[in-house]
Structures are given as C-alpha cells and as structure tokens.
Amino acid sequence: MMTTIGERLLAVRARIEAATQAAGRDPAGVALLAVSKTWPAEAVRAAAAAGQRAFGENYVQEGVDKAEALRALGLEWHFIGPLQSNKTRPIANAFDWVHSIDRLKIAERLSAQRDVHLPALNVCIQVNVSGEDSKSGVAPDAVAALAQAVAALPRLRLRGLMCIPEPSADVALLRARFALLRRLRDELLGAGLVLDTLSMGMSHDIEPAIAEGATIVRVGTAIFGERIRPASIPAAAGSA
Numbered sequence: 445m446m447t448t449i450g451e452r453l454l455a456v457r458a459r460i461e462a463a464t465q466a467a468g469r470d471p472a473g474v475a476l477l478a479v480s481k482t483w484p485a486e487a488v489r490a491a492a493a494a495g496q497r498a499f500g501e502n503y504v505q506e507g508v509d510k511a512e513a514l515r516a517l518g519l520e521w522h523f524i525g526p527l528q529s530n531k532t533r534p535i536a537n538a539f540d541w542v543h544s545i546d547r548l549k550i551a552e553r554l555s556a557q558r559d560v561h562l563p564a565l566n567v568c569i570q571v572n573v574s575g576e577d578s579k580s581g582v583a584p585d586a587v588a589a590l591a592q593a594v595a596a597l598p599r600l601r602l603r604g605l606m607c608i609p610e611p612s613a614d615v616a617l618l619r620a621r622f623a624l625l626r627r628l629r630d631e632l633l634g635a636g637l638v639l640d641t642l643s644m645g646m647s648h649d650i651e652p653a654i655a656e657g658a659t660i661v662r663v664g665t666a667i668f669g670e671r672i673r674p675a676s677i678p679a680a681a682g683s684a
C-alpha cells in the first residue's frame with residue numbers, strides 16, 4: 445500500500461471540504477463515518493490515531509467484537525448493514541447509531557432491548573430510492589408512516605433518513621436519488637418531526653450526496669482500501 449490510512453483520511457476530508465464549498469455549505473455540517481467493515485481492529489486504531497471518531501459496521505458479530513476490543517478509545521459505532529430480527533439485541537447495546545431501519549418490528553425490538561442505562565439509540569430509516577434496482581429499504585410512499593411510528597418509540601431517537609442508490613457512474617441519476625431522500629426528509633420536517641440527518645454518499649459519490657444535502661457520508665474504500673470480499677458474498681454489479 446503506497447498511502448497510509450491517515451493520508452487517505454486527509455484526502456477524504458479534503459473532498460468533503462471541496463464539495464461543501466462547491467455547494468455553499470458549512471463543512472462542519474457534514475460528518476464523516478469511516479466504514480471499517482471487513483478491516484481488523486488495527487485499521488480502526490490507525491484511523492482513530494489520525495483523528496477519526498465515528499466508524500460504521502455491516503456485520504453484527506464483527507462490529508460488536510471491534511467495538512469491544514477498542515472500548516478504551518471511546519469511539520462512536522454505527523450499524524449500517526441489513527437487520528435481522530433475531531440479531532437485534534447485540535446491535536441495540538453495542539452501537540450508538542443504526543442507519544438501516546426498514547420495518548417497525550425491528551425498531552420495536554431495538555427500543556425494547558436498548559439498555560436503560562444507555563442514552564436513546566440514534567436511528568435512521570433506510571429508504572429504497574432506486575425502485576426495482578434495490579431490494580433494501582422502505583418504499584418512499586411508506587416512509588411517513590414508519591417515521592411517525594419509530595419516532596414514538598421510547599428508547600430510540602429518530603435522526604433522519606439513509607439511502608444506498610444503485611451503483612452508477614451517472615452523476616445526474618445519483619443526484620436525483622439523493623434529492624428524493626432530501627425531499628422525503630423535508631416532508632417529515634413539515635409533518636413536525638425533528639430530524640437532523642441525511643446519511644448518504646459513499647466513496648464514489650460523496651460529491652453528489654453533499655450537493656443534495658448529506659449530513660453524514662459513509663466512506664470505506666477511500667479510507668481503508670479495496671475490500672477483499674469472501675467469495676460467498678458477490679460484489680454488487682458495477683460497484684468499485
């Protein structure tokens with residue numbers, strides 16, 4: 445590897461700063477979530493040493509193990525992967541945020557299982573902004589009802605919306621997907637919910653996401669390098 449994690453973090457922060465400037469936004473309004481899935485705790489430690497505080501994980505056991513191993517560093521852990529109802533308990537208690545809420549049943553379990561001594565679990569609702577090209581996330585026309593129900597749960601704090609558009613090199617298409625998430629957030633604000641988060645943008649689409657209002661970008665590859673996936677988990681078509 446020619447560059448270090450610290451150097452790549454600097455480069456990603458520079459991209460965020462340039463994108464906020466181009467959009468006329470305050471750089472402080474965009475938080476960087478470093479997606480450390482598949483990378484060992486030592487990689488997280490290196491990023492933490494370079495000033496990174498928030499980390500994203502997709503797989504329950506892997507994320508719980510890393511959070512536990514690095515507890516002394518006081519980092520912030522975000523669960524961003526698919527949720528299964530039989531695995532909510534460790535998520536409810538090892539993580540600070542969950543970005544991928546897509547049904548009420550899961551949200552109810554997380555709320556019921558969150559340790560009473562911990563602050564409310566921050567959550568985002570994942571929206572399917574890509575129609576037939578994506579299977580994960582709630583449909584746009586079902587967001588309002590789910591958001592009201594999640595916001596009413598006692599141990600959760602609904603922060604906003606999250607999306608993963610289909611991989612594409614078409615920047616106009618990506619912007620349209622991100623703009624849809626922003627409009628859905630605006631509708632929820634209009635309905636009286638208090639939300640501050642649009643979780644959107646990954647290594648290849650930080651810029652269009654920030655142009656459309658992202659407040660958290662979730663970046664893995666551009667910080668840690670290309671992931672080597674187990675052969676049993678095929679890469680999404682066209683993704684880097």
Ligand SMILES: *Cc1c(COP(=O)(O)O)cnc(C)c1O
Pocket residue numbers: 479481502524525608646647648662663664665666
């Ligand atoms: C893996 C992942 C990311 C990071 O993707 P990169 O392309 O490596 O930046 C962001 N969000 C989610 C939900 C992911 O699963």
